[in-house]
Amino acid sequence: MRNKIKVFRAMHDLTQEDLAEATGVTRQTILAIEKGKYVPSLDLAFRIARHFDVNIEEVFTYETEVRTIDID
Amino acid sequence: MKKNTFYLVVGCIAVALLGIFWYSVEVHNALLIEIAFILGIVIAYFARKNVSDLIEDERSAKISEKAALRTFQVFWVAFCAVSIGAVMNLLYVPHLPRQRIVNHTSEYFPLELMPLKMVGYIQLGLLCLMIFLYVGFRLYYARKYGEWETDEE
Numbered sequence: 001m002r003n004k005i006k007v008f009r010a011m012h013d014l015t016q017e018d019l020a021e022a023t024g025v026t027r028q029t030i031l032a033i034e035k036g037k038y039v040p041s042l043d044l045a046f047r048i049a050r051h052f053d054v055n056i057e058e059v060f061t062y063e064t065e066v067r068t069i070d071i072d
Numbered sequence: 073m074k075k076n077t078f079y080l081v082v083g084c085i086a087v088a089l090l091g092i093f094w095y096s097v098e099v100h101n102a103l104l105i106e107i108a109f110i111l112g113i114v115i116a117y118f119a120r121k122n123v124s125d126l127i128e129d130e131r132s133a134k135i136s137e138k139a140a141l142r143t144f145q146v147f148w149v150a151f152c153a154v155s156i157g158a159v160m161n162l163l164y165v166p167h168l169p170r171q172r173i174v175n176h177t178s179e180y181f182p183l184e185l186m187p188l189k190m191v192g193y194i195q196l197g198l199l200c201l202m203i204f205l206y207v208g209f210r211l212y213y214a215r216k217y218g219e220w221e222t223d224e225e
Binding site: 024029032034 | 120129131132134216217218219221223
C-alpha cells in the first residue's frame with residue numbers, strides 16, 4: 001500500500017501533529033503510515049482522505065507485486 | 073486527567089503495592105496483598121478511563137493485540153507442558169505405599185510428590201515467562217509498526 005499523505009500534507013501546509021489531531025490518532029501513527037510501516041484501517045484511511053477533501057484512491061493506492069518474465 | 077498524571081497514579085499504586093507486599097510478608101497474611109493487588113488494578117483501570125489525552129489509537133491497539141495473541145500462542149504450550157507434568161505428579165502411584173504407612177515416616181505423602189511450596193515457585197516462573205514473552209513481542213511489533221521511527225520533522 002502506497003500513500004501520498006506527505007504530499008497532501010505539504011499541499012495543505014499541515015504538520016504530522018496537525019493531521020494526527022484532526023484524525024484522532026497519534027503523530028507516531030501518521031509517521032508510520034507515511035513511511036509504509038503501518039497500513040491504516042479503512043476507517044482511518046477515509047478520515048485522512050476526507051480531511052484533505054479528496055477520494056481515498058487519491059491518497060492511497062494498492063499495489064500488487066508485479067513479476068516480469070523474460071520471454072525469449 | 074492528563075496522561076502524565078495517570079502515569080504518576082500508576083507509579084504511586086506500584087509503590088503502595090510494594091509496601092503492602094512487604095507488610096503482608098511481615099504479618100504472614102497473603103490475603104492482604106491479594107486484595108490490595110486487585111484493588112490497585114481496578115483503580116488503575118478507572119484512572120486510565122479518565123485520561124483525557126490520547127494514549128491509545130488503532131496502531132497501538134493493534135500492537136497490544138498482536139503481542140497478546142502471540143504471547144498466548146506460546147504461553148499455552150508452556151503452561152500445558154507444566155500442567156501435564158503436575159497431573160502426572162498427582163496421579164503418581166507410590167511403589168511402596170503400605171510400607172510408608174506402616175513405618176509412620178514423617179511424610180504422609182510420598183516424597184516424590186511435588187511439595188506445595190514448589191507449586192508457588194512454578195507459578196511465579198510461569199508468570200515471569202508470560203511477562204517476558206509479552207514484553208518481547210510488544211517490542212517486536214512496536215518496532216515493526218514504526219514505534220521508534222524518526223523523520224526530519
